[in-house]
Amino acid sequence: MPNFNAYYQRLIQDANDSFLRTAVEKALTNYKDRKIASLKRIKNIPDLAKELEKRRKDSTEHLEENIEKAIEVLEVNGMKVYQASNAEEACKKTLELIGNEKLVTKVKSLTTEEIGLNEYLEEHGIEIWETDVGAVLLQVAHRKAAHPTGVSISVPKEVFADYFSKLAGRQLPPDPKVLVAFVRDFIREKCFESKVGISGANAITADTGTIYLVTNEGNDRLVTSLPDKHIIIAGIDKIMPDRDTANLYCQVMPLYTTGHYTTQYITQIMGISSSSDIERLSVKPAAGPAEIDVVLLDNGRRKIVEDPDFKESFICLRCGTCLYDCPVWNIVAHDFGEYTYMGGLGVAWTLFTLGLEAVATQAFSCTQCGRCKEVCPMEIDTPKIIRKTRSLLLGSKTVPRQISAMLANVNQRGSPYAK
Numbered sequence: 001m002p003n004f005n006a007y008y009q010r011l012i013q014d015a016n017d018s019f020l021r022t023a024v025e026k027a028l029t030n031y032k033d034r035k036i037a038s039l040k041r042i043k044n045i046p047d048l049a050k051e052l053e054k055r056r057k058d059s060t061e062h063l064e065e066n067i068e069k070a071i072e073v074l075e076v077n078g079m080k081v082y083q084a085s086n087a088e089e090a091c092k093k094t095l096e097l098i099g100n101e102k103l104v105t106k107v108k109s110l111t112t113e114e115i116g117l118n119e120y121l122e123e124h125g126i127e128i129w130e131t132d133v134g135a136v137l138l139q140v141a142h143r144k145a146a147h148p149t150g151v152s153i154s155v156p157k158e159v160f161a162d163y164f165s166k167l168a169g170r171q172l173p174p175d176p177k178v179l180v181a182f183v184r185d186f187i188r189e190k191c192f193e194s195k196v197g198i199s200g201a202n203a204i205t206a207d208t209g210t211i212y213l214v215t216n217e218g219n220d221r222l223v224t225s226l227p228d229k230h231i232i233i234a235g236i237d238k239i240m241p242d243r244d245t246a247n248l249y250c251q252v253m254p255l256y257t258t259g260h261y262t263t264q265y266i267t268q269i270m271g272i273s274s275s276s277d278i279e280r281l282s283v284k285p286a287a288g289p290a291e292i293d294v295v296l297l298d299n300g301r302r303k304i305v306e307d308p309d310f311k312e313s314f315i316c317l318r319c320g321t322c323l324y325d326c327p328v329w330n331i332v333a334h335d336f337g338e339y340t341y342m343g344g345l346g347v348a349w350t351l352f353t354l355g356l357e358a359v360a361t362q363a364f365s366c367t368q369c370g371r372c373k374e375v376c377p378m379e380i381d382t383p384k385i386i387r388k389t390r391s392l393l394l395g396s397k398t399v400p401r402q403i404s405a406m407l408a409n410v411n412q413r414g415s416p417y418a419k
């Protein structure tokens with residue numbers, strides 16, 4: 001049985017944390033202002049989102065076919081593809097692919113968080129470094145992400161300064177410019193030293209086997225280009241039927257994640273770098289990695305697609321726009337749920353990747369206000385998914401004591417309140 005009381009105590013502490021409140025408020029104001037400005041510039045993004053939703057739903061119906069096509073073309077492009085049915089298999093395969101190397105760099109990826117990759121590799125003696133500014137902070141502070149893309153938006157700059165000063169071995173001021181400059185130098189050094197880079201994928205196309213990575217910081221380019229080996233760990237939900245759909249995704253996603261109408265970098269990887277500059281002979285590798293491995297992860301995803309009550313969650317973009325409008329997330333941020341997939345959007349994902357007990361506290365934190373559904377670019381009915389999850393929890397008697405008591409009162413006296 002999950003410890004509901006300890007969880008609710010944490011939420012109460014968050015509600016009284018004025019630093020957390022200020023950080024979330026600032027992040028929200030910046031996001032909303034940027035989104036309004038972006039929509040003035042590029043007005044049709046919501047229409048593109050509707051088209052993307054249609055295509056994502058359609059490609060879910062052809063999931064196995066798309067996986068098969070993607071694997072075939074990725075291999076034609078010279079990448080090695082492995083399938084992992086669960087987190088353990090994915091971690092083991094990644095360790096095997098890393099071989100004898102002891103230093104690895106990584107671009108922030110929810111999928112690798114889902115499988116606990118960093119912890120697994122560290123337990124096996126590998127030094128692994130995140131390379132996003134926010135992800136480095138979470139790594140050194142052992143904190144949970146607050147949002148699928150803005151992982152550190154609930155952290156004030158003073159906290160960044162404390163942790164980065166320890167990492168730097170000198171006092172750094174709480175000045176974002178100085179702090180980002182420090183991380184820039186720090187991760188560049190690690191990337192030049194490391195022989196293996198790990199990334200997720202924002203999309204993998206089934207027609208051309210193109211890996212898409214969407215970032216603002218440009219660290220994906222360092223991690224995926226400098227080392228000798230690039231390992232991509234991606235859920236099968238990232239497979240898109242064609243480049244048109246992936247390009248549509250790249251046009252839609254930024255507005256709903258950061259409020260910007262585009263991102264700084266959209267990287268497309270089609271295979272191992274090659275040069276045909278000498279007598280037109282194709283020689284591989286050229287400047288980039290000599291090996292690219294793709295680990296395709298199921299870990300409950302096929303079960304989501306098979307379940308009519310949860311299937312719509314499969315097309316979630318993990319943009320996190322629903323969190324910005326969620327009254328619970330606005331108060332407790334990273335603590336809305338105990339695992340990687342937080343908030344309402346994460347309920348189905350926690351359920352299918354970790355099981356019923358893991359999702360209990362998260363499912364019973366929702367107010368059912370319905371704002372998430374109103375703002376979701378994929379029109380996912382998250383409140384309905386949460387209600388369904390609660391009914392499963394009720395069936396397994398995994399509910400907070402207070403709710404059981406209210407239920408008993410209703411059954412006995414027709415009122416949720418005690419006498």
Ligand code: SF4
Pocket residue numbers: 256315316317318319320321322323345375376377378379380382
């Ligand atoms: S549920 Fe919708 S708004 Fe929330 S992360 Fe998924 S796609 Fe974005």
